[in-house]
Amino acid sequence: MEIALRVNGQERTGDIEPRRLLIHFIRGDLGLTGSHVGCDTTSCGACTVLLDGSPVKSCTLFAVQANGSEIKTVEGLMQDGELDPIQAAFKEEHGLQCGFCTPGMMLTAAELLDRNPSPSEDDIRWALSGNICRCTGYVNIVKAVQAAAPAKSEPVATGSEA
Amino acid sequence: MSNIRDMMRSFELFQPTELEGALTLLREYGSDAWVLSGGMDTFDWLKDRAKQPRVVVDLGGLEELRGISEGDDGGLLIGARTTITEVATHPEVIRRYRLLAEAADMVATPQIRNQGTLGGNLAQDTRCWYYRSGWPCYRAGGNTCYANTPTSINREHGIFEADRCVAVSPSDTAPALVALDARMVVSSHRSERIVDAADFFITPGTDITRMTVLHPGEILVAVQIPERWAGKTFYFEKVADRQAWDFALASVASALELSGGLIQDARIVMGGVSPRPLRMRRVEETIVGRALDDETIEAAGAVAADGARPLRFNQYKLSLTRNLVKRAIREATA
Numbered sequence: 001m002e003i004a005l006r007v008n009g010q011e012r013t014g015d016i017e018p019r020r021l022l023i024h025f026i027r028g029d030l031g032l033t034g035s036h037v038g039c040d041t042t043s044c045g046a047c048t049v050l051l052d053g054s055p056v057k058s059c060t061l062f063a064v065q066a067n068g069s070e071i072k073t074v075e076g077l078m079q080d081g082e083l084d085p086i087q088a089a090f091k092e093e094h095g096l097q098c099g100f101c102t103p104g105m106m107l108t109a110a111e112l113l114d115r116n117p118s119p120s121e122d123d124i125r126w127a128l129s130g131n132i133c134r135c136t137g138y139v140n141i142v143k144a145v146q147a148a149a150p151a152k153s154e155p156v157a158t159g160s161e162a
Numbered sequence: 163m164s165n166i167r168d169m170m171r172s173f174e175l176f177q178p179t180e181l182e183g184a185l186t187l188l189r190e191y192g193s194d195a196w197v198l199s200g201g202m203d204t205f206d207w208l209k210d211r212a213k214q215p216r217v218v219v220d221l222g223g224l225e226e227l228r229g230i231s232e233g234d235d236g237g238l239l240i241g242a243r244t245t246i247t248e249v250a251t252h253p254e255v256i257r258r259y260r261l262l263a264e265a266a267d268m269v270a271t272p273q274i275r276n277q278g279t280l281g282g283n284l285a286q287d288t289r290c291w292y293y294r295s296g297w298p299c300y301r302a303g304g305n306t307c308y309a310n311t312p313t314s315i316n317r318e319h320g321i322f323e324a325d326r327c328v329a330v331s332p333s334d335t336a337p338a339l340v341a342l343d344a345r346m347v348v349s350s351h352r353s354e355r356i357v358d359a360a361d362f363f364i365t366p367g368t369d370i371t372r373m374t375v376l377h378p379g380e381i382l383v384a385v386q387i388p389e390r391w392a393g394k395t396f397y398f399e400k401v402a403d404r405q406a407w408d409f410a411l412a413s414v415a416s417a418l419e420l421s422g423g424l425i426q427d428a429r430i431v432m433g434g435v436s437p438r439p440l441r442m443r444r445v446e447e448t449i450v451g452r453a454l455d456d457e458t459i460e461a462a463g464a465v466a467a468d469g470a471r472p473l474r475f476n477q478y479k480l481s482l483t484r485n486l487v488k489r490a491i492r493e494a495t496a
Contacts, residue, residue, distance in 0.1 A: 001175070018175035018218070019208075041206065042274060043407065054247070054276040060205045061277065064175060065222050108272065129406035130271025 003067040007032070008076030018064050023047045025063035026073060034074035034103045038132075045131030048104035049073050055108045055130070074103035077110065086110045086148045095144030097135035104131050109145045118151035170208040173215055179223040181349065184381065189351040191217045193378040198222070199243060202270070202278040203286040212296035227281070227383055230255065236389035242281025242382045247272070249280050249335070259387055261396035261415055265338035268400045271407045281382045283335045284346070284362070285374055288437070289409050290319065290329035300326045300370050310473055317475040318411060321467070321483070322436035325367040328473060329437060334400055336363060336439040337415035341429040342391045347384040348376065356386070363438035373437065391417045391429070397494040399486060400433075410434040412482045416490035418454075425449050425458070430490055435470075435479055444468055445487055454491065463488040 004013045007030060014029050026032050026049065035058060038046030042060040049058045050072040077084040086106045089095065096102040105128060112119055112127040119127065124145045125138075133141060173196070178184040188195050196215035198204050199222075207213035221227065227243035230252050238254060249255055250266035269275055269283060287294075288301070290309055298304030309316045310328045320330040336359070344359040362374050376382060395418040402408035413433035419426040428450055430442040444465045452458040466487040467480045 017172060019170050019172055040209070042202065045271070045273060048273060051276075055273045056277050057273045060201055062175075062201075062220075064177070065201070065220060126406070127272055130273040 001064050003064055005066055005069050005071055007071045008073060014063065016063055018062060020063045021059055022049070022061040022063045022066050022071075023058040025066075026058060026071070032073050032075050036100055036103060038100065043132070044101070045104045045108065046101050048107050048131060050107055050111060053111065053114075055104075055111050057130070072107065074106060077106060084110065085150075086113065086145070089144040089148035090141075093140050093144035093147050095137070095141045097133075097137045101131055101133045101135075105133070105141055109141075109148070112145070113149055118149055119145070121146070171211060171214045173208075173218045175218050175220060177220045177223050179225075181224055181226055181381070181383065184219055184221060184224060185349060185351040185379075187217075187219050188379045188381070191219075195219050195378070197381060199282040200245065200278040201282075202274055203282055206294065207287075210294070210296060212294060221381070233386050233388070235386075237387045237392065240280055240385045240387070242284075242384055243279050246270075246275040246278045246280060246283060246335070250275060258392040259338075259342055261341060261391075261398055261417060262335065262338045262387070264396075264398040265334045265400075265413075265415060268398070268413075269334045274407075280335060280385060283333050284339070284385070285376060285382050286333060287373055288329035289332045290327075293327075293329060300366070301329065303371065312474070314473070315475065316473040318409075318434075319473055319476055320434075320436050321470040321472045321476060321479045322440055323365045323367070323438070324471065325365060325370070327366040327370050327437065330434050331363060331373065331436065331438050331440075332409045333433060333439065334410060334413060337413055337431040337433040338398060339385060339387070340439045340441060341415040341417045341431045342387050343429070345386040345388070346382055347386060348380050349383045350377070350380045354383075359385075359439075360441055365437045391419075393496070394419050395494045395496045397490045399489060401482060401486065412479055412486055414486040414490040415439075416494050418491070418494050420454060420496075423453055425452055425454055425491075428491075430462075430487060432483065432486065435483055442466060442487060449491060459488050459492050462491055 036046040038044035040059050042057050047059040048055050052069050124142050176187050194216040196218045198218050198220045227241040230240050233239040246266050246269045256263045292308035293301050297308050319328040340359045346357045346362045348355050397416045400410045400413040415431045417429040428446045430445045432440045445462045449458050449462050463484040466484045
């Protein structure tokens with residue numbers, strides 16, 4: 001089937017089988033390998049992309065279901081050679097260890113900050129509850145999201161629950 | 163019984179843009195057709211090859227099934243394709259039926275709430291892993307239950323209304339909608355029928371291969387919530403092993419009408435303990451007409467687990483049931 005969608009602002013097309021998952025279309029057909037396949041069971045969130053602005057798990061979506069939509073992947077966060085504030089904050093706050101979950105974490109967090117410019121720690125943890133960090137680096141991930149928030153809230157206490 | 167992940171069997175895909183077209187396709191292909199909405203129940207089945215439909219009918223193009231509007235009788239009408247996120251965050255759902263908004267907010271995780279639809283959350287199949295792994299159990303058309311043997315792992319299974327199959331209703335929104343006396347609008351090529359939420363969900367005694375009254379060829383198109391319980395006193399709680407993402411070990415939804423210091427009417431509904439969202443009618447009968455005090459709450463707890471038949475590893479659901487029922491009365495708020 002022929003599909004056409006916008007990925008990171010660019011018009012992209014494909015001719016694919018209906019069973020092709022969106023994550024495989026993004027990685028395999030478009031060569032955008034920043035989005036990862038983790039669990040393949042809608043659990044871990046490593047494959048998270050923004051579909052028309054909302055975080056979705058692209059391992060649990062046929063590419064044909066995304067026909068006509070606007071997709072943003074981690075490659076689309078950087079603008080004009082500048083890191084997105086969420087990327088800069090993950091770098092600054094050491095919000096990653098192995099980095100496998102990071103693309104999904106950053107996209108989910110970016111959408112949260114669009115909706116809520118001063119999220120509490122609870123807001124952040126709830127928003128990221130569909131993204132699992134196998135390194136368990138959640139404290140720094142939450143710190144990074146708070147650091148990137150346009151209107152900063154109370155900083156995360158160090159040494160809280162990992 | 164094999165789990166081959168990732169490469170599902172190929173299928174013929176249809177993406178109708180009108181309900182009529184979808185219903186015509188379902189009439190044509192009958193039980194060969196798989197109805198795809200948000201896909202949150204679908205993908206595991208297809209990736210595991212436990213289900214191998216020849217035809218998939220994607221309802222994603224049916225804009226007419228999406229959205230929340232005023233109902234005819236002062237309540238709300240929610241299209242079946244409305245996402246769980248939309249249900250959980252809609253101002254009128256929050257204002258009038260906070261019970262449903264809270265239940266929707268406890269579904270899975272944010273991404274799944276963005277993708278999953280209300281209709282799919284209600285019509286989803288059970289999570290019994292023996293069944294979902296493709297074992298040929300009663301529910302799959304076989305002649306045994308793998309979850310109820312001396313060595314079965316059945317901590318998550320049911321304590322009420324088992325009949326050969328001991329699987330439970332996994333939905334978080336279903337108990338809330340039963341408590342709100344919602345009605346399900348079901349369409350087929352021939353006709354449309356309206357089914358009370360409490361009758362929409364069925365037990366294995368009625369049909370062991372289905373969780374709902376939906377037949378092949380039928381689509382749940384909308385949910386009507388009557389004005390009856392708008393703004394009343396509600397409580398929702400979901401108990402799960404994890405704070406997010408997990409299915410309920412047990413959940414409770416209550417709607418109480420209080421006046422003159424008495425419980426005038428009540429709906430107490432539990433998820434995760436029976437094949438269907440279970441109205442706790444003995445509890446309701448026990449508390450209606452009485453004051454909302456400790457004595458009434460204790461009386462409710464005392465009858466809550468009557469008739470339960472626990473399995474080897476789920477006896478904890480007896481006390482969980484009693485305590486959730488008591489909390490659903492004591493801590494209900496307007």
